[in-house]
Amino acid sequence: MRTVIVAAGVSLILALFGTPLAIKIFSRRGYGQLIREDGPVAHATKRGTPTMGGTVIVIATLAGYLMGHVTTDFPVSASGLLVLMLMTGLGLVGFADDFIKIYKKTSLGLRSGGKLAGQAVVGALFAILVLSFPNRYALTPADASVSFLRDVGPALGTAPFAIWIILMIAGWSNGVNLTDGLDGLATGATVQVLAAYVLIANWQLRNDCAPVLSAHCYQVRDPLDLAVVAASVLGACFGFLWWNAPPARIFMGDTGSLALGGALAGLAVCTKTQLLLVILGGLFVIITLSVIIQVGSYKMTGHRVFRMAPLQHHFELLGWAETTIVIRFWLICGLFIALGLGIFYVEWLQPLP
Helix, strand or coil, X not given: CHHHHHHHHHHHHHHHHHHHHHHHHHHHCCCECCCCCCCCHHXXXXXXCECCCHHHHHHHHHHHHHHHHHHHCCCCCHHHXXXXXXXXXXXXXXXXXXXXXHHHCCCCCCCHHHHHHHHHHHHHHHHHHCCCCCCCCCCCCCCCCEECCCEECCCCCHHHHHHHHHHHHHHHHHHHHHHCCCCCHHHHHHHHHHHHHHHHHHHHHHCECCCCCCCCCECCCCHHHHHHHHHHHHXXXXXXXXXXXXXXXXXXXXXXXXXXXXXXXXXXXXXXXXXXHHHXXXXXXXXXXXXXXXXXXXXXXXXXXXXXXXXXXXXXXXXCCHHHHHHHHHHHHHHHHHHHHHHHHHCCCCCCC
């Protein structure tokens, strides 16, 4: 637990004090946000706000994770390093997208095909590597299976598993990206999911199958280090949110949103809770579905279901204040977290006599 606390503390401090430095540097270089012409009118005031703040989140996370291990002499693990690799790789894809937007002075960066290709390459590499690096108990960071509270069903095989993981990573990174439309919304929601994963990974550690086999034990390779990763990202998000809360002084950009989505997907894969993440991250699912429904409805019928998608902008156009939407969506996210954790822990409840 000392490693978890140190990692979270270091990443929090680095993000808290590093973000103002990033604001100054990005402002001087003119790395300001470009606003969609068809977006809500209220967003016009955000034009020029520094973006690419996700670089601070990624750097603070990596530094916090490293310092947590160095100061406590706790060894790094394959699972932890692979989740951080996934997060960093997707952050680089997002960075390319953000930089193109700034360079061309447009709200459109990488083409959708280029972004998906980058996500697919990083996801495929992650999918292959998580099936490698067995420990002394022959456990790899993940198994070639779909998982809910643990692996379920038969093994998929390497190729189908890789396709599944690529789709999952693309879905979650884009889901966080779509949610990142209002000040603090995506960061605050991600913080809650990460906090849930700190609890989940610690519970898996305490009920590890390696020392003692039991009915509900978990065959997870590195649960403690996954808690360290989740805590590192959590601390970095907390520090960044201090400056990203309404009115935001900096945006995370695609650099941050793709990286955070990758971190959530990686944690789900390595803790073997892939489908549970659909519940824990229910807010991201709803917002992503709103875009799918909007696009599908318009293409099939020529009519829009929402005034604007993603969903948060629909409520903006209904006249809701930005802070009202953010706080209410955070509350909805909290309800999904409670539901997900309840499902995770319910199998440990003993029936009444």
